[in-house]
Amino acid sequence: MDLIILANAKKEGLSFEELNEFRVRDYVEFSNIYIGSNGNHKEPQSSDIARGPTQKDIDKLLS
């Protein structure tokens, strides 16, 4: 259990010092938010993804 938490925290980009700021229950909460499994997670829709710039956008920017 302890090593799993440490390994997961490392994957989530936390240092031991940062991890130590959490209580175990707070870390679990953080992890749930990080991986998006708190019940509110949804797959990104095509409307959520930004489209790439077109020549028209570049012309507008430079004009």
Place this chain on the structure above:
Amino acid sequence: MKKIKIGDKELGLRASPLALFYYQTEFNKDLMSDLMSLQSMAEINENDFSDFDSVKLLQIIYAMNRANNYGKEFPTFVAWLNGLEYMDLSDPEFILDAMDEAMDGFFRSLNGEYQKKAEEIKDKVSKSKSEKG
């Protein structure tokens, strides 16, 4: 983070994931399961802590105190115990404070339930003390 007083010393306790790791490396046991066994003991004897496994409790306090001192030199369990000049192992105040931080910090589902219970027990104990004295 919670502070408890053992004898003259004030100790900061932190129920962080590192405390679990320190417990495992120092005592080669799982903190969570030891904590659960202490919890069931406390339920049996609400006002009487004489049967409490005080070594186990001190080990948990040690791990949480070590987590609170992350990055600093920290003694082994025996040296740490030796550094505590005086302790009253039947004092419900420090036992409940330590258990409170542990139960509240390590277990997500309790949501302050243990804290309420600990406060109730503390009230009962202080009332019975004042009645006697």
